[in-house]
Amino acid sequence: MGNTSCVVIGLAGGSGSGKTSVASALARDFKDKGAIVIEQDWYYRNIPEDSRIKASDWNFDHPDSVEFSLLIDQLKTLRKGEPVEAPQYDYKTHSRMKETRRIYPQPVIILEGILILDNPELRSLLDIKIYVDTDADVRFIRRLQRDIHERGRSVENVITQYYKTVRPMHETFVEQSKKYADIIIPQGAENYVAIDVLKTKIKWLLREAHGR
Numbered sequence: 112m113g114n115t116s117c118v119v120i121g122l123a124g125g126s127g128s129g130k131t132s133v134a135s136a137l138a139r140d141f142k143d144k145g146a147i148v149i150e151q152d153w154y155y156r157n158i159p160e161d162s163r164i165k166a167s168d169w170n171f172d173h174p175d176s177v178e179f180s181l182l183i184d185q186l187k188t189l190r191k192g193e194p195v196e197a198p199q200y201d202y203k204t205h206s207r208m209k210e211t212r213r214i215y216p217q218p219v220i221i222l223e224g225i226l227i228l229d230n231p232e233l234r235s236l237l238d239i240k241i242y243v244d245t246d247a248d249v250r251f252i253r254r255l256q257r258d259i260h261e262r263g264r265s266v267e268n269v270i271t272q273y274y275k276t277v278r279p280m281h282e283t284f285v286e287q288s289k290k291y292a293d294i295i296i297p298q299g300a301e302n303y304v305a306i307d308v309l310k311t312k313i314k315w316l317l318r319e320a321h322g323r
């Protein structure tokens with residue numbers, strides 16, 4: 112563990128791999144000790160205000176689309192035991208909301224997002240590095256259903272974006288970051304054995320930090 116008393120878990124993996132589901136399962140299990148999930152997606156930059164730039168053409172899967180410097184600063188602040196004002200993101204308008212969300216430091220901090228293991232400085236702040244590994248066809252089907260039902264997208268829109276940016280960026284940045292993982296979880300939150308192993312390790316690190 113780093114020089115603070117919280118355990119920071121980084122969860123990466125392709126879009127639709129099950130990161131959010133694994134993060135929620137862990138947060139539920141550590142609710143009594145205090146756990147918080149921080150999403151990489153909250154830190155998306157706004158698309159530049161230029162009428163020629165359309166959201167449907169924007170690359171949301173390249174590391175430059177995310178304000179990692181802010182995410183790293185806020186994680187360091189939380190590790191020091193201080194609260195942060197985390198940004199919030201609206202997928203329907205592709206923009207940061209006016210409101211922020213106050214996040215208080217917790218013994219268990221779970222950071223989830225497609226590029227969490229790609230950024231070297233962010234990696235150095237993680238106590239446990241996880242990659243959720245799910246086949247591309249399954250990820251695509253899940254994304255298609257989710258983006259239509261929850262993110263206001265059409266079938267055409269999801270398919271076009273997948274070919275244009277999601278798939279190539281996954282191959283260039285996400286898939287290659289798997290090599291930095293301490294643990295690779297196939298099947299996401301359904302992999303109860305892997306989740307149990309992970310929970311044991313987190314408990315061990317918490318005991319080491321707090322004697323509890």
Ligand SMILES: Nc1ncnc2c1ncn2[C@@H]1O[C@H](COP(=O)(O)OP(=O)(O)O)[C@@H](O)[C@H]1O
Nearest residue numbers: 125126127128129130131132133253257299301
């Ligand atoms: N094991 C699973 N079986 C079926 N559907 C799942 C499973 N895991 C996740 N999903 C669904 O797939 C979608 C994407 O999962 P999510 O956990 O949000 O992935 P990610 O955060 O990696 O994009 C969600 O709608 C979720 O309910």
Ligand SMILES: O=c1ccn([C@@H]2O[C@H](COP(=O)(O)O)[C@@H](O)[C@H]2O)c(=O)[nH]1
Nearest residue numbers: 125126127152171172202205224225277
């Ligand atoms: O405005 C936006 C912002 C992001 N996306 C897509 O979201 C995924 C990452 O979220 P997951 O929950 O990990 O799937 C990323 O692949 C972006 O393409 C978007 O479509 N629009």
